[in-house]
Amino acid sequence: MKSTKSKGFKKPVKKPNILWFVAEDLGPYLESNGDSTIHTTNPSRLASEGVIYTNVYSTSRVCSPSRAAIITGMYPTSIEVNHMRTTSHTEDTERPSYEAVLEPQVRMLS
Structure with a gap:
């Protein structure tokens, strides 16, 4: 008995949605990093929904x-x-x- 399933057809893979946020000397002054001097609504929201790398070197x-x-x-x-x-x-x-x-x-x- 032959299978009716196609062996060459694969389900599409969902691509990740990546936003790489780079800013010059801004890191310590964001709310997401503990500073409340300036209210940074959008960067704080992005940080709460994403990943923050705290131990990165160049x-x-x-x-x-x-x-x-x-x-x-x-x-x-x-x-x-x-x-x-x-x-x-x-x-x-x-x-x-x-x-x-x-x-x-x-x-x-x-």
Whole structure:
């Protein structure tokens, strides 16, 4: 007896709804982090419904390489963005100058 079920048909997988909220030096001043100085309605609501990462570190000292790592999933050193503020004497150090745009072969996760 043959089965009438198709072996190649799969039920669609529900994709997660992810909002990655990045803000410069804002973390300690949100209500969701315990500060009540300013009422932050929407960020507080998002925090109550989502996940707050409280123990996160970066391999970079400054913001742009960290953001590049987040949007590409790659280490800043592997996409040549880790030397952002160390290029004032590029001719002396033989280091490449800092480019504000990622190389064309680097793809974003979005």
